[in-house]
Amino acid sequence: MQELIHHPLAALIAVVTAGLLLGRVQVAGLSLGSSGVIFTALAAGHFGFSIPKEAGQLGLALFVYCVGLAAGPGFFRTFVRKGRVFAVLAAVLVASGAAATAIASLALGLPPDLAAGAFAGALTSTPGLAAALEAAPGGSSAVSYGLAYPIGLVGVVLFVQLAPRLLGASLEQLGVQAASASDGERIVRRLVEVLNPGVEGRRLSSLEPIAEANCQISRQLEGDKLRPVGPDFSLHVGQHVLVVVRERNLDQVVTYLGKISERAGYTLDAESERMQVVVSSKEVIDKTLRELRFLGRFGVTVSRLRRHGVEFVPKAGDTVEYGDQLTAVGERAKLDDFAAYVGHRQRLFDETDLISVGVGLMAGIIVGLIKVELGEASFQLGLAGGPLLIGLLLGHYGRVGPVKGHLPRAAHLLLQECGLILFLAAAGAAAGGGLGETLAAFGPQLLAVAAAAMLVSILVGYVAGRKVFGLSLLETLGAVCGGMTSTPGLGAITSKTDADAPVIAYAAAYPAALILMTVFARLVVSTLGG
Template identity: 45%
Template sequence: MDPLLALLVIISVGLALGKVSIRGISIGTSSILFVALLAGHLGIRIPSGLGTLGLALFVYCVGIAAGPTFFRGLASSARVMATLGAVMVASGVAVTWICAKLFSLPADIAAGLMSGALTSTPALGAASEAVAEPEHVAVAFGVAYPFGIAIIVLFVQVMLKQSRASEVAPESDSGNETSPRSQDEPNIQRLVVEIVNPGVVGKRPSEVAASADLPCQISRVYLNQRWRPIPYDYVFAHGDRVVLVGEQEEGQRVAQALGVLCDLQDVVLDGDRERKEVVVTSPEICGRTLKELRLRSRFGVTVTRVRRFDKGFVPSARTRIEFGDTLALVGEPADLLRVLKVVGHRPRTLNETDLLSLAIGLTIGLIVGQVSIELGGVSASLGTAGGPLCVGLILGHFRRIGFVTGTFPPAAQILMTEGGLALFLTDAGVQAGANVWAVLQQQGVVLCVAAIAIATVPLTAGYLMAIHVFGLSKLQSLGAACGGMTSTPGLAALTSSTDSSEPVTSYIAAYPVSLVLITIAAPLLVKLI
């Protein structure tokens, strides 16, 4: 078969299999590796060099995506989640090292097992760069990866069954006419609240801690016989009725702090003229919190929802706005026109990909990856995986350094990330396929036992630490555990069983730190063994 045609066939078949869902769980792009292993075993070949390019592109885009949250997670309230992620990665390295010594596993096999058990394809790439025979890394990854997915999903399901019914599945009030919710955003509700609490009368919404700190927004007030957008100088008055948009539990808490709930039947909103959706493209907006932007005090406009990729949520004052976010704005028509110019709603800008910045960033990353550092008499380098990852993290955090930008349109970023990963997995799998049967015959049972241990110990350690050391709730702990394992299937199993936003928040806080640390730890493990 023609090598280029073989490449496309392997990717196509792998992606098709990755879409197959069993009990709501699918393995996605990683299924390409298993198809490539079979192709390599059958003697099929693909063009050389594409795997290295795909790896560099993949980890660079991972760094760009993780940059905005990675460094902030180390220096904010998310430090607890970041610590959990670091502990889970460290325990994964420790268990892998013990298994390697106990079962006399070579470094390349051990690194592949850890990458697969922790379901980390960036770690697979970094480990492949650090060994002489990267095909063994891919074989071990292919053995351990299914165990990594199965164990985290089973763990989540077992823990959820042991939870209290109220914690696992909060009672839905979707039938309550005071709490209508969007079908696309089932956890977001709209409430009408009458202001009766003397403690908030005379204050601005931003001066009330409950409404400022929680993911809720007060968008309208009933004045002059109509529901008007909240003006920039509005203060609460006794008897005012306001529209509150918030997530389920937080919205109820804010409503109780302000006053009493009212009936929604008489609410008629001018959504066509007083509500607009805008896509963030302005560099002056990106990376800043709503508190810093002061859109209400400057323009009389309220951000009621943020849609990031395919997730919609209600922001708080501490929410940072990212490039490509879609903001739902409520305000008077003239005020909306003014704020649109500041936010930068230009569809062409949103769809533009700065190829020059991409090329320069990748070039710098590859150069950084080739720099050797002496550590205890051992020469080490970041390699093709570590160099672009670090440069991507820095550019993603600062957004722009000189004329080099660290942002991409969401669709372009997903395409480059998934495309780079597909190229790398195909190349790694085809190269490893020639040896997969021999490795499994020699060490198949040992690899399975080690994979189970490597997946189970970090998961259990992180969960118990979250519960008993940091005092997190069960849902928060499970979310952090999924993030520490970089397991999207685990998060999917968790979110399918609860409407709470706690697991997603914990997952987002722990995931970037674990993703970066496991990528760095994989080549270090090779040196240790």
């Protein structure tokens, strides 16, 4: 046993494996996930196990770099468009949690390092823990994080389930209402008989009502088959054409062209296909789907959009960001044209450029080591800030020279998870030696501060969302989950409703909260330490 304790690699593997197993244990449908490693690491450190600090440093740099890559595409742009409402809400939520932490810690005599760890745990933010450890090196932030994390995890899940009930509503009913309100966004296909003599011999591009309705006429009836129209296609009275349009615009288009066709028994000469496309073209980034008019220009519809690991049905007013994964439906030839315009087909983005990862990490470490002189004091971003900043910039711009800011989803998740568990294992083991003393001296205070941070953050975020920003209940709940960086909280919502409003709000608030936690965790340390 002594040899095992003093063998760093064996200790690391044992701690990580045990932590991942612990993370899989579910209680009332909740599990710790990768954060289970912090608990086994604390226990291991308490019993004398040691893990090389270099493993933790590598894990920290890799983890925050991957976080930056994921958040970059949405973080900067969020503040200059409609999504800034959710970003500001996330900032209010995080700031209120930090203020509650500072006030409660001052009142209860909790040291700065423990306060910052409790703040990060209450908002379930590992990047916040990383910033706390760098701001208070050698402290016990990991201990307080481990104690506070379950409080934050359970608190958000309970809130999103109880809040609708207290208001006399249910997530299921809210989802049905949201679906009814968005019915007009559904894409419909109708065979229309052309009767309007005013369109005789005219091309589609010259018909303003068709363009305004974002309508696509993709096929015409020849015999008993619907065949694709060519580039020189023009309308004639008596034609039967296939109209593809949003349901709310259907009556407008049908009235303009003629009437719904009474013909039956026709078939398509080809079936529609699906294609996944990753957005990388500057021509489409930061534009709404309404502005891009994919249906009218290419004859394809975007049926799903995946962003920050969550997928939803996009609406016409939703903005496209770099790195978004679009699922498009249409004919093969038109899908190829669409993919060439928007970015790249998904499979072309599935190659991992490890050289770019290495160069990006090295640049981040170098930036983190640079000292900035501020009068008599100096400041540096460190391993938690340097790689994060470079990751944000690469994620935002897509690539800088030959260095790419994109990783395939599977590779990104693997590298981020590996970095996370290495960091948690080393941080927990280092703090575990003082676990008993910390709990004996500050156990009740830690729990009280964590509970205060969690409750204040959630309640302030909810009130701001509903009363200040005028968001719907579903949007507010999704934004609160994003501001608390709580994926389990979002999961509790989506398990009850298929509405996309909370998912969209979560995806907009999450990047801002992720980055702001690293800032406010440092502020907690500096405020209490001053």
